[in-house]
Amino acid sequence: MQSSTIAFSPSLSLSTHPRKLPVRGFNPLSVSTPGRQCLTNGAALFASTTRKLSPISCSLNQSGWISGPTPGSPEPKSDGVVVVQATAESAGAAETPKSKSFQDTLVLGTLFGLWYLFNIYFNIYNKQVLKAFHYPMTVTLVQFAVGTVLVTLMWTLNLYKRPKISGAQLLAILPLAFVHTLGNLFTNMSLGKVAVSFTHTIKAMEPFFSVVLSSMFLGEYPTLWVVSSLLPIVGGVGLASMTEASFNWAGFWSAMASNLTNQSRNVLSKKFMVKKEDSLDNITLFSIITIMSFFLMAPTAIFMEGIKFTPSQLQAAGVNVNQLYTRSFIAALCFHAYQQVSYMILQRVSPVTHSVGNCVKRVVVIVTSVLFFRSPVSPINSLGTGIALAGVFLYSRVKSIKPKPKTA
Numbered sequence: 001m002q003s004s005t006i007a008f009s010p011s012l013s014l015s016t017h018p019r020k021l022p023v024r025g026f027n028p029l030s031v032s033t034p035g036r037q038c039l040t041n042g043a044a045l046f047a048s049t050t051r052k053l054s055p056i057s058c059s060l061n062q063s064g065w066i067s068g069p070t071p072g073s074p075e076p077k078s079d080g081v082v083v084v085q086a087t088a089e090s091a092g093a094a095e096t097p098k099s100k101s102f103q104d105t106l107v108l109g110t111l112f113g114l115w116y117l118f119n120i121y122f123n124i125y126n127k128q129v130l131k132a133f134h135y136p137m138t139v140t141l142v143q144f145a146v147g148t149v150l151v152t153l154m155w156t157l158n159l160y161k162r163p164k165i166s167g168a169q170l171l172a173i174l175p176l177a178f179v180h181t182l183g184n185l186f187t188n189m190s191l192g193k194v195a196v197s198f199t200h201t202i203k204a205m206e207p208f209f210s211v212v213l214s215s216m217f218l219g220e221y222p223t224l225w226v227v228s229s230l231l232p233i234v235g236g237v238g239l240a241s242m243t244e245a246s247f248n249w250a251g252f253w254s255a256m257a258s259n260l261t262n263q264s265r266n267v268l269s270k271k272f273m274v275k276k277e278d279s280l281d282n283i284t285l286f287s288i289i290t291i292m293s294f295f296l297m298a299p300t301a302i303f304m305e306g307i308k309f310t311p312s313q314l315q316a317a318g319v320n321v322n323q324l325y326t327r328s329f330i331a332a333l334c335f336h337a338y339q340q341v342s343y344m345i346l347q348r349v350s351p352v353t354h355s356v357g358n359c360v361k362r363v364v365v366i367v368t369s370v371l372f373f374r375s376p377v378s379p380i381n382s383l384g385t386g387i388a389l390a391g392v393f394l395y396s397r398v399k400s401i402k403p404k405p406k407t408a
Contacts, residue, residue: 104348111345116361118338120368123196125331127373130192132319135308137301139328140185142309144294146332151287163284170292173285177292179265185297186258193251194244196369197377197385200362201240202255204388205233207395209263217267229395236388243381282343290336355396363389 129139155162190199208230214220222230241247269285280288307313314321346354366385370377 108345108348111341111348112357115338115341115345115357116364118334118341119361119365122331122334122338123191123200123365123369124372125327125334126188127191127196127369129324129327129331130188132324133309133314133328134192135301135305136185136188136192137297137305138309140181140188141294141297141301142328143184143332143335144181144290144297146329147290147336148294150333150336151290154287160283160287163280163288165288169280170288173288173292175268176265176285177289177296179261179268180289181293181296183258183261183265184293186254186261190251190254190258193248193254195246195375196373197366197375198240198244198246199251199255200366200369201244201385201388202237202252203259204362204392205237205256206259206263207392208233209259210266213263213267223398223401225398225401226395229391229398232387232391233395234391236384236386236391239384240381240388241384243378243384245376245378245381282346283340286339286343350400352396352400355399356393359389359392359396362392 126139130136133139154160187199187203190202211222211226211230215222241252311321314324342354342358345357349357366389369375
């Protein structure tokens with residue numbers, strides 16, 4: 001079916017009584033008077049020459065004729081009446097940023113949920129393993145071993161790009177791996193001696209060690225606001241320690257040593273990994289540290305504790321072998337998973353936001369561990385823990401306050 005297009009110029013002059021064009025026998029090609037009608041834009045749908053021509057329906061506004069679809073675009077079927085339709089492309093383009101923002105928020109929220117969930121399961125299963133199997137070095141070795149296998153699979157299956165590491169980079173990473181190994185070992189030693197809630201209450205003092213070590217080795221001196229936020233942290237931990245039912249000095253100092261080594265890792269990462277060409281992304285750096293920690297921990301654990309995890313030895317000690325193996329494996333998986341997710345979150349948010357999320361995570365872990373293990377908690381102990389965690393949250397917020405530059 002053939003169709004013709006007739007367009008009307010916006011400058012079309014109109015009289016008081018517009019002239020009516022006859023419908024029958026009207027040939028659009030016969031319109032040739034300039035200034036009245038011209039073949040430019042506008043849309044009118046005609047029937048074939050063998051069919052009666054339907055009336056044309058248009059509308060007029062102050063700025064001229066309202067045209068239909070552009071020539072060449074598919075036209076809607078109608079009973080000879082021009083239908084003006086608005087496309088949804090502009091609306092869709094406007095909704096694209098909102099949709100993308102919603103997806104990013106959903107992904108970030110999922111990562112935070114996984115971060116907390118993996119951490120909860122790690123602390124619960126790890127505590128159960130350490131209560132039945134009193135060898136924290138061997139437990140730590142198993143966690144690094146499982147992490148090493150996961151990293152190897154991740155690189156072999158191209159789930160994450162395998163890095164090219166130089167000898168100089170390995171030497172720079174070695175101190176990080178050393179303190180990372182000690183940090184996790186001391187944490188397991190503390191979890192084996194005291195309640196999970198108390199270990200994490202002591203580990204709330206990490207900001208204190210971070211400020212001290214940064215001042216000593218990096219020359220980053222804290223502001224007055226940062227120092228003020230450390231006071232409730234130290235006071236709250238001291239108050240919680242005095243009233244902790246499971247308190248013992250071995251568990252206390254192990255958690256303190258964990259704080260020292262973990263924050264030393266952060267300071268060393270700033271001190272040694274400063275060159276842009278030598279820098280690695282967080283996930284790759286953590287993967288390499290995990291492998292190096294396994295090789296550092298293996299000879300130490302075997303020399304200090306021996307091989308105590310064979311089925312015959314566990315049965316002789318009266319331990320449920322299958323249960324211990326299962327819980328150890330789940331704890332090791334969660335240990336590696338929550339740290340990987342933590343670095344994934346850090347790539348999406350600022351360090352301050354990550355620090356606030358870590359503070360909330362510690363609250364969640366403390367509450368869930370108290371409920372799961374039914375740990376006795378006195379009102380004063382709860383108050384001390386709350387003050388310490390409030391100080392950590394305050395520290396996270398004041399770290400974002402930048403000092404005003406001094407004017408000459």
